[in-house]
Amino acid sequence: MIQETIVTSLSTDGQCHIAPMGVHVENDFLIILPFRPSLTLENITHSGCAVLSHSDDVRVFAGCLTGRRSWPLVAAERIAGMRLRDALSHQELELVRMEDNAVRPRLICRVVHTATHASFTGFNRAQFSVLELAILVSRLDRLPKEKLESDLAYLRIGFEKTAGEREREAWEWLMEPIDSRRRKTEGDGL
Incomplete structure (x- = not known):
């Protein structure tokens, strides 16, 4: 199983790096698989x-992918780290081992602390659409134009039916790099 979440990690000088990632759940371990090069990899x-x-x-997921990485943070409870202040819950992780790979190493972690801060009231379809669009944007340089356009058309259906203010703002942020790619490919005659 893969959970879409926000990973925070501290650099050697104590700067917090915020990154959206799909974290794999395998038995009692959480596996973080950052692509090289990666500040998350270096920090962890x-x-x-x-x-x-x-x-x-x-908006946190969309913001991190579009250069908006300034989100309110608070100190973790059991490790030297930070979490999103407005998170519904968080898990503090300890690195157990790293399985090295030239492209995408596996950081095998165990949970040392979990806390719940607010109730989860459920996702709407627009939130799903924004998360999926964020994943597309993270792979924009590797996606064929046809795949991007067909997925975008599908995601727009649920988005338009259920989006609130937060989802609309996040969608607009994610459309910026997509529109930029469209202009570039049109200008290149592709």
Whole structure:
């Protein structure tokens, strides 16, 4: 199973890096698989820990992919780390081992602390659409134009039926790099 979450990690100088990631759940372990090069990879291998923040605010996911990485943080409870202040819940992780790979190493972590901060009231279809669009944007340089356009058309259906203010803002942010790619490919005659 893969959970879409926000991973926070601290650099050697104490700066917090915020990154949306799909974290794999395997038995009693959580596996973080960052692509190289990666600040998340550097930070976790140096510090030996990370925090997963579970949020229903899809703007955090969209924002991190579009250069909007300034989200309110608070200190973790049991490890040297930070979590999203407005997270519904969070898990504090300790690195157990790393399985090295030239492209995408596996950081095998165990949960050392879990806390719930607010109730989860459920996702709407627009939140799903924004999360899926965020994943497309993270792979924009590898997607064929036809795949992007067909997925975008499908995601827009649920988005338009159920979006609130947060989802609309996140969608607009994610459309910026897509529209930029469209202009570039049209200008290149592709």
